[in-house]
Structures are given as C-alpha cells and as structure tokens.
Amino acid sequence: MTDRVAQLVDELHGLCRDVGRRIQVMEVCGTHTVAIFRTGIRSLLPANLRLVSGPGCPVCVTAQRHIDAALELAGRPGVILATYGDMLRVPGRSGSLERLRATGAQVQVVNSARTALDLARANPQSPVVFLGVGFETTAPATAATVLEADRDGVENFSVLMCHKLVVPAMQALLDAGDVPLDGFLAPGHVSVIIGAQAYQPIVAKHRRPVVVAGFEPEQIMRGLLALVRQVAEGRAAVENVYPGVVTADGNRVALELLRRVFVVADAPWRELGVIPQSGLELAAVYRRFDALQRFELALGEDEGHPLCRCGEVITGKAEPSECPAFATACDPLNPIGPCMVSSEGTCAAWYKYNRVQGPGAQRVPEGQR
Amino acid sequence: MTAVKPGLGHDRIVIAHGGGGELMGRLIREHLLPPLRNERLAALTDSAVLPWPDGELVFTTDSYVVTPLEFPGGDIGRLAVAGTVNDLAVMGAEPVALSLGLILEEGLPLAVLDRIVASIAGAAREAGVEVVTGDTKVIERGAGTADSSRGLFINTAGVGRMRRGVQLGLRRVAVGDAILVNGPIAEHGLAVMSVRSGIEFESTLRSDVAPLNGLIRDILATGADVKFLRDATRGGIAGVLADICEASQRSVEIVEAQVPLSTTARHAAEMLGLDPLTVANEGKCIMVVAAGDAERVLAACRGNPLGRGAASIGRITDAAPPLVELITRVGGRRVVQRPYGEELPRIC
Numbered sequence: 085m086t087d088r089v090a091q092l093v094d095e096l097h098g099l100c101r102d103v104g105r106r107i108q109v110m111e112v113c114g115t116h117t118v119a120i121f122r123t124g125i126r127s128l129l130p131a132n133l134r135l136v137s138g139p140g141c142p143v144c145v146t147a148q149r150h151i152d153a154a155l156e157l158a159g160r161p162g163v164i165l166a167t168y169g170d171m172l173r174v175p176g177r178s179g180s181l182e183r184l185r186a187t188g189a190q191v192q193v194v195n196s197a198r199t200a201l202d203l204a205r206a207n208p209q210s211p212v213v214f215l216g217v218g219f220e221t222t223a224p225a226t227a228a229t230v231l232e233a234d235r236d237g238v239e240n241f242s243v244l245m246c247h248k249l250v251v252p253a254m255q256a257l258l259d260a261g262d263v264p265l266d267g268f269l270a271p272g273h274v275s276v277i278i279g280a281q282a283y284q285p286i287v288a289k290h291r292r293p294v295v296v297a298g299f300e301p302e303q304i305m306r307g308l309l310a311l312v313r314q315v316a317e318g319r320a321a322v323e324n325v326y327p328g329v330v331t332a333d334g335n336r337v338a339l340e341l342l343r344r345v346f347v348v349a350d351a352p353w354r355e356l357g358v359i360p361q362s363g364l365e366l367a368a369v370y371r372r373f374d375a376l377q378r379f380e381l382a383l384g385e386d387e388g389h390p391l392c393r394c395g396e397v398i399t400g401k402a403e404p405s406e407c408p409a410f411a412t413a414c415d416p417l418n419p420i421g422p423c424m425v426s427s428e429g430t431c432a433a434w435y436k437y438n439r440v441q442g443p444g445a446q447r448v449p450e451g452q453r
Numbered sequence: 454m455t456a457v458k459p460g461l462g463h464d465r466i467v468i469a470h471g472g473g474g475e476l477m478g479r480l481i482r483e484h485l486l487p488p489l490r491n492e493r494l495a496a497l498t499d500s501a502v503l504p505w506p507d508g509e510l511v512f513t514t515d516s517y518v519v520t521p522l523e524f525p526g527g528d529i530g531r532l533a534v535a536g537t538v539n540d541l542a543v544m545g546a547e548p549v550a551l552s553l554g555l556i557l558e559e560g561l562p563l564a565v566l567d568r569i570v571a572s573i574a575g576a577a578r579e580a581g582v583e584v585v586t587g588d589t590k591v592i593e594r595g596a597g598t599a600d601s602s603r604g605l606f607i608n609t610a611g612v613g614r615m616r617r618g619v620q621l622g623l624r625r626v627a628v629g630d631a632i633l634v635n636g637p638i639a640e641h642g643l644a645v646m647s648v649r650s651g652i653e654f655e656s657t658l659r660s661d662v663a664p665l666n667g668l669i670r671d672i673l674a675t676g677a678d679v680k681f682l683r684d685a686t687r688g689g690i691a692g693v694l695a696d697i698c699e700a701s702q703r704s705v706e707i708v709e710a711q712v713p714l715s716t717t718a719r720h721a722a723e724m725l726g727l728d729p730l731t732v733a734n735e736g737k738c739i740m741v742v743a744a745g746d747a748e749r750v751l752a753a754c755r756g757n758p759l760g761r762g763a764a765s766i767g768r769i770t771d772a773a774p775p776l777v778e779l780i781t782r783v784g785g786r787r788v789v790q791r792p793y794g795e796e797l798p799r800i801c
Contacts, residue, residue: 086710086783086784122728122787123781123783123785124780124781125783126785127785127786128783128784128785183465183467185468186465186467301781301782301783305783417475417479417793427726435790436790437787437788437790438787
C-alpha cells in the first residue's frame with residue numbers, strides 16, 4: 085500500500101509541476117483535514133498545491149446562539165441535556181457545557197440520538213433535550229429518533245435542531261467569491277447519504293471540480309490526483325473515487341427519512357451568518373419535539389470574540405497560524421473558537437499535528453506554504 | 454491597544470483535569486506542587502524513592518475511578534493492583550506489598566464487590582504481592598439520574614524494594630537509544646470505551662491490564678543497558694514519549710508501521726476519531742534502551758506472555774528543536790503531542 089501511495093505522490097508532483105501555477109483546493113470536511121495531517125500526507129504534497137479547510141466540521145459551524153440555547157436549557161432545573169461528546173467544550177457566551185456540568189447541570193454525553201431517547205424513557209419525569217448537531221451523516225439518525233419518539237409518545241424528549249447541509253455552504257463560499265478555489269475534495273461519509281450527484285449544482289453553476297473521496301491515505305491521494313488532473317485538463321465534473329461506498333444517488337432510505345421529518349430552512353452558521361436553505365428544521369407535524377418551541381426559547385445573536393478568526397479559517401480565507409490568538413490566547417485548554425475545540429477542527433488539527441511544542445512556536449513543514 | 458481577552462479560564466474542576474494530559478499537568482504544577490513542595494514530590498516520577506536501611510524503599514499511590522467497573526479483559530480491581538505494581542516496577546523496584554482503600558457507594562451489589570475483590574486477589578497473586586492493610590468507607594449514592602451511580606472507587610498504595618545496581622532515569626537517555634514497547638497499544642482505552650455508557654460499540658477488544666513486574670524483572674535480568682521505563686497509561690504512548698522528549702531535551706522519532714496495533718483497535722480508534730498513540734494502556738511499557746542492547750531486551754520480552762508482541766518503534770535523535778515526530782505509514786512526517794485532556798470521540 086505504501087508503494088501505491090508513493091506512486092500516487094509522484095504522479096501528483098508531476099501533474100502539479102505541469103500546471104505550474106498555485107492550485108488551491110478545499111477539503112470540505114474535518115475528517116479529511118485530520119486524516120491529511122495524521123497520515124502525514126500534508127508533508128508529502130507539492131509546494132504549489134495548497135489545501136484549505138472548509139466548513140465541514142459540524143462542531144465548528146454550530147452557531148454560538150445554538151450553544152447559548154443549549155446552555156440555557158441545560159441550566160434549567162430537571163432538564164437533562166444529551167449531547168455528542170465533542171460539543172462539550174465549545175464556548176458559548178457564558179461558558180461551555182463542560183463547565184456547566186461541573187456546576188451540577190445534567191449534561192450527558194451520548195453517541196447517538198437513540199441513546200438520548202433511551203435516556204428520556206429511563207427518566208420520564210425529566211425533560212431530555214438532544215443537541216441535534218451534524219450534517220447529513222447524523223441528521224437521518226435524529227429523524228429516525230423523532231419518528232420513534234412520536235410513535236411511542238415519548239413526550240419528555242425534544243431536539244435542539246442544529247443540523248446543517250453541506251452543499252449550500254459550499255455554494256455560499258463560491259457565491260461570496262472571496263477565496264480562490266480550484267476545486268473541492270468532498271467527504272465520503274456525507275456523500276454516502278446525499279450521493280455524488282448532489283454536488284452537480286456546484287459544477288453546473290461555478291464550474292469547479294468536485295471529487296468525492298474516502299479517508300484512507302490512498303483514497304485521499306486518489307482524490308487529490310483526480311482533482312488536479314481536472315484542473316490540468318481544464319475540466320470541471322463531479323468525480324467519485326470512492327465507488328462501491330458512495331453512489332450517484334445516495335442512500336434513499338436516509339434521504340426519505342430527512343424529507344419526512346425535516347424541512348429545509350435558512351440556518352445560522354458560526355461566524356458565517358445565516359446561509360439560505362442550509363439547515364434542517366422539524367416539519368410541522370413533528371414541531372412539538374422542537375426544544376425551542378417546547379421551552380418557548382428564542383435564539384439570540386452570536387457575539388464573536390474580537391480575536392477569533394474561526395470564520396475565516398473555515399472558509400479558507402486564513403490559516404490558523406494567521407490568527408493572532410492561535411496557540412497564544414487560544415489553545416485546546418482554553419479554546420476561544422470552535423475550530424480549536426473539535427478534534428476535527430482545523431485549528432485543533434494544526435495545533436496537534438503542525439506545531440512545535442512550546443508556547444507559540446510553530447513549524448510548517450516544507451512544501452506547505 | 455485592547456487587552457487580550459483570553460479564553461475562559463478554569464475556576465472549577467472539569468473532567469478533562471483528570472485526563473492525564475496537559476490540563477492535568479497544569480493542575481499539578483499550579484495547585485498541588487507549590488503548597489506541598491519537596492524534592493521527592495517535585496521529581497513527579499511514578500513512585501518516590503526513599504533512603505532505607507539496607508537499600509532504598511520505593512513508595513507510590515494511585516486511585517481508580519473507572520466506569521464501568523467491569524469491562525472486557527478486566528475490572529477496577531485488577532486495574533488497581535496492576536496500576537500500582539506497574540508504577541513500582543517501572544522505577545526498577547520489586548513490589549512487596551499493597552494497601553487497599555475501598556470507597557463503596559450505597560446500593561452496590563455485594564456480588565459485584567465479591568467479584569472485584571476476587572479479581573484483586575488474583576492479580577496480586579499474579580504479581581507476587583500481598584494486600585497487607587486496608588480501609589473501607591461507604592458513601593451515599595450519587596444524586597441525579599439513575600445511571601450516575603458509580604458503585605466503587607479504589608485507592609491503592611504500594612511499596613517496593615529497589616533493585617541494586619539498577620539505574621533508570623530520563624537523564625540517562627542519549628541520542629541513538631532505541632525505543633521499545635512490549636506489545637499492541639491502545640487496547641485498554643478502546644475496550645473500556647466500547648462498553649462505556651453513551652459510546653458503546655460492538656467489539657472484540659479486551660483491556661491489556663496486567664501487572665508488568667514479572668516482565669520487567671525478565672528485562673532487567675538480561676543485564677542490558679535499560680535507561681528508562683514507563684507504563685503508558687492515560688495519555689497513551691504519546692504522553693510518555695512527550696515526557697521523554699521534554700525531560701531529556703532530545704527528539705524522539707517513531708515509525709508508525711513499527712508500532713504494534715491490532716486491526717480491530719485501529720478501526721475502533723478510526724471510528725471514534727481517536728489517535729491510538731494517545732489512547733490509554735494498562736499493560737504496556739515504553740522502554741528506552743541502548744541501541745546495541747535492543748535485540749536482547751526484545752528477546753527477553755518475547756519470552757514472557759506479556760511481551761510477545763514487543764517491538765522496536767523508534768529512536769532518540771539529535772534533531773532540533775526537540776520534538777516527538779512520527780514517520781507515517783505512507784512516509785510522511787508529523788508531530789506527536791501529549792493529549793491535552795480527555796480525548797472526546799467525535800460526532801460524524
């Protein structure tokens with residue numbers, strides 16, 4: 085396998101040399117960001133191929149107003165807030181769920197919406213609010229759980245809906261037009277659900293190649309190679325180098341679940357503002373499971389930290405090292421922005437894999453600038 | 454110029470303070486060491502070495518709060534014996550006796566207690582130590598939701614006799630030394646996680662929890678030039694390698710393809726978004742050995758059931774600045790850092 089990867093690396097270097105100019109591609113998803121660092125692929129890339137991280141880490145794009153709402157709900161007497169573990173440390177205006185838990189709030193880590201529903205069944209006297217975060221990967225599970233809660237009449241269960249859609253965010257980035265991008269490396273796991281064809285509008289409207297790839301080193305290298313080949317040939321198409329796993333049309337059952345339980349709505353993204361038709365809300369028949377409605381809570385506004393540049397980081401406008409707070413005021417112990425909290429956040433990945441030990445010291449391996 | 458508003462500081466203990474990472478390091482450095490300051494404590498070794506008539510006495514203590522109490526491959530009792538024995542053994546000591554402090558929560562089924570105490574007895578026999586003193590307290594059941602009950606906590610202290618002529622310490626680490634590990638990593642942490650409430654997944658993973666004093670006895674008996682030993686518990690081997698790098702001011706280079714890791718563990722770690730290098734072990738020891746003696750030590754390891762999967766995983770280099778670097782399977786390089794606290798499984 086190593087030989088095959090080495091061969092792909094050689095091929096990529098050759099292609100990038102032929103293109104000559106700088107090529108900038110965005111890996112949309114945090115899982116790709118981390119895999120590219122963890123496997124050392126980043127250190128093997130040609131100097132003129134620049135990878136920028138995109139808005140594909142669900143923790144990083146969750147709006148502060150949603151975290152604030154979660155904190156508010158978890159602080160109410162009797163309420164159990166069930167959340168995926170990596171949301172624990174995300175800072176809201178008044179702290180994080182982890183800190184709130186330390187003061188006695190009932191914040192429970194769960195690995196699925198289903199576990200949150202089990203918690204609701206086991207504690208019928210307590211309202212259980214599930215923090216519904218994630219893209220099309222986790223949204224179908226939330227949908228199935230809402231259906232189950234509806235069927236079984238688990239009325240103490242509700243969801244704080246923060247689910248988001250990947251493609252509208254990619255489109256919003258290109259519409260804004262302030263980051264030069266030659267193409268996208270699209271995430272395998274989201275694509276399993278939505279299907280490779282879901283990226284067709286990006287190709288049609290913006291003429292940028294989109295390549296769907298898996299997360300193994302060889303799969304990532306194949307994805308990058310396919311992207312650069314399209315750039316070299318002046319083509320723009322949706323290409324799937326993860327066949328057998330990702331199909332053109334996606335997972336019909338999961339998509340049907342989403343259609344049945346949710347409606348597409350405008351949604352706030354951390355540091356990006358409201359992106360039209362980029363989020364999911366509960367459809368009218370299931371609205372009674374909406375935590376905001378159940379607890380008569382309105383979302384507030386996001387209040388960005390003056391130093392934090394997470395918004396620029398997740399749109400590829402800035403690298404973490406360009407943020408004045410990176411590894412100085414903001415680190416994984418005291419994260420200011422969500423990109424430093426999530427294990428798949430760009431800043432956390434840079435901090436962990438691309439920084440010399442010692443305060444503020446950094447090293448960027450050759451070929452990455 | 455506006456003042457830099459730092460991220461939110463901590464004015465209370467959060468779970469990550471106990472994660473064996475950088476956050477715990479700060480807690481110890483800032484809140485525990487200053488008021489208690491003395492030379493032996495400040496060394497922050499696995500055990501304290503005290504002068505004693507006719508040699509040296511090695512003394513350590515550790516507490517165990519794992520949930521669930523029983524997990525694939527072990528339980529809190531076996532963990533308590535192995536953990537304390539290993540802290541003595543990696544100092545070069547032969548463990549002699551343990552204390553056992555039990556904090557029991559009301560409602561704990563006696564059948565569970567019996568199983569755990571039997572496991573303590575079994576692990577102590579395996580390690581050749583005796584539990585010679587103990588204490589029992591009962592606390593009220595934790596308030597809150599039904600599953601907040603924790604059942605039982607254990608504290609063990611242990612004493613051991615320092616072997617004569619054994620000189621272990623980070624100051625002896627030199628450029629060229631080999632870095633060895635006695636078998637596949639990350640299995641304890643992943644096995645416990647696989648049955649932990651809220652994370653559970655199907656897996657054949659089993660904790661590697663085991664007393665390592667027999668293995669370490671075999672290693673030291675070779676007469677090889679062993680420079681440093683440390684059991685890679687919380688923080689994983691990444692934490693130990695960071696300790697070696699920081700204290701010796703030497704770089705550490707690890708070759709990913711040589712680090713023993715089962716396919717099951719690799720997949721489980723991938724699924725949870727965890728770096729296996731940072732996942733806890735309870736029966737794995739990192740050894741720094743003079744390069745010329747590495748094979749001899751590996752042979753001794755492989756002759757013991759707890760070292761059958763031993764491997765040389767890297768070396769000490771003079772690269773500057775001092776860093777722990779990993780040469781990845783595909784030939785890339787990256788930095789390895791101490792995890793900063795409890796590593797959280799990711800969402801998607």
